[in-house]
Structures are given as C-alpha cells and as structure tokens.
Amino acid sequence: xxxxILPALVLVAVAAALTACGGGEKEQPxxxxxxxxxxxxxxxxxxxxxxDAPSSGPSTAEPxxxxxxERRPPSPPPVxxxxxxxxxxxxREVVAAFRSAGLKAGRSKDRSVDCGPDxxxxxxxxxxxxxxxxxxxxxxxxxATDMAEVWAGASFRSGTxxxxxxxxxxxxxxxxxxxxxxxxxx
Numbered sequence: 001x002x003x004x005i006l007p008a009l010v011l012v013a014v015a016a017a018l019t020a021c022g023g024g025e026k027e028q029p030x031x032x033x034x035x036x037x038x039x040x041x042x043x044x045x046x047x048x049x050x051x052d053a054p055s056s057g058p059s060t061a062e063p064x065x066x067x068x069x070e071r072r073p074p075s076p077p078p079v080x081x082x083x084x085x086x087x088x089x090x091x092r093e094v095v096a097a098f099r100s101a102g103l104k105a106g107r108s109k110d111r112s113v114d115c116g117p118d119x120x121x122x123x124x125x126x127x128x129x130x131x132x133x134x135x136x137x138x139x140x141x142x143x144a145t146d147m148a149e150v151w152a153g154a155s156f157r158s159g160t161x162x163x164x165x166x167x168x169x170x171x172x173x174x175x176x177x178x179x180x181x182x183x184x185x186x
Contacts, residue, residue, distance in 0.1 A: 081115050082139035084125040088160045089185050091128035091135040101181040104132035104174070122147065125160075133178050134164040158182050 084090065089097075091110075098105040108130045115124040124147075126137040138144040138160045148157035156163045156179045163178055170178065 081112060081125050082123065084137050084139055085160055088137065091126040091137045091161075094135045094137075094161055094182060094185060095128050095130055097181050097185045098130070098132065098178060101177065103177055103181060105130040107131050129167055132168055132174065133170050134167040136162040136164060138162065156182070 091112075092108075095105050095108050108128050111127045111129055112125070114127055115121050122136070123143050124136050124138050126135075128135045136144075136147065138147065141160055144157050144160045144162050148155045148162050151162070151164055151166065154164065154166045156165075156175065158179070161182060163175075163182060165175060
C-alpha cells in the first residue's frame with residue numbers, strides 16, 4: 001500500500017464513523033415509505049437549546065421528540081355497570097335457587113366485568129357462570145329480551161334474568177328444571 005492511499009482510507013473511515021454516530025445529515029422520510037409520516041405543518045421545527053455548561057465529552061443524551069406524548073392512567077378505571085332493577089333477583093340469588101333445587105351449579109364464577117365498562121359490552125348488570133348454566137341479569141326487560149332473542153334456542157328469559165345454555169353446554173333435558181327454578185324465584 002502506498003503512503004498516499006493510507007491517509008485517504010483513514011479519512012473515509014473517520015467520515016463513516018461520524019456518519020454512523022449521527023454526525024451526518026438527518027434522513028428525511030421517503031414518500032414511498034408508508035410507515036413514515038411527513039412532518040406536521042402545524043408543528044414548528046425546534047432546535048436544541050444551547051447549553052451554557054461546558055461540554056466534558058461526547059453527549060449521552062437521548063434524542064428529543066417533538067409533539068405531545070399520550071399519557072395513560074397507571075391502571076384502568078373501575079368498571080361501572082348499570083344497576084339491576086329493584087326487586088329483581090341478583091345472579092347470585094338465582095344460582096343459590098338452582099343449588100337449593102338440587103341442580104348442577106358448581107364452580108360459580110362472577111364475570112360481571114364481561115358486561116363491559118359502563119355497560120357498553122353486553123349491557124348487562126351481572127353475569128355468574130356455573131358448570132350448569134350462565135346467568136345474566138340486565139338492567140331492564142327490553143335489554144334482557146334483546147339478548148334472549150340473540151341467543152334464541154339456547155336461552156331462557158324471565159323478567160330481567162336470562163339463562164344462557166351455550167357457555168355451560170347445558171343438556172336439553174336439564175333446561176326445564178333450571179327454567180322452573182328461575183320462574184319460582186320471581
């Protein structure tokens with residue numbers, strides 16, 4: 001290697017190192033790249049503020065992002081479900097009636113959060129699922145009727161309570177006993 005080529009190689013290597021470290025020009029988003037967004041016309045370009053403190057070496061500061069950052073609450077807000085009508089049985093009362101009638105209602109699980117935040121899910125007030133049947137309590141009879149129609153053939157409605165046989169896979173032969181226990185509760 002000649003002595004003239006060596007300084008040129010060093011210069012190219014230094015330029016490449018500076019470019020890799022961010023010393024080169026910033027890349028502009030390509031119009032062909034669908035993931036890049038063009039700079040906003042409403043957001044003015046900002047330059048970093050000059051520092052009065054002396055620099056003691058290479059900067060380790062992270063690049064700054066312009067614009068606002070969405071802040072999310074540390075935990076989701078509590079779920080608020082629509083209240084059930086006064087005088088109507090709760091899902092737990094219905095399950096207790098099934099048990100006292102000797103029906104299969106083991107491993108009950110309260111899944112009322114599946115009603116949705118502020119009742120925006122199914123619009124129900126309570127859900128308790130057992131081995132035998134799923135019990136839905138709605139805030140009014142109109143909502144209960146609507147869901148019973150959606151689950152036609154696999155549900156039974158009495159007032160604001162809907163029994164859903166799909167989730168627990170209740171045998172057809174057992175369904176009349178659950179329905180009788182529910183209607184006797186009202």
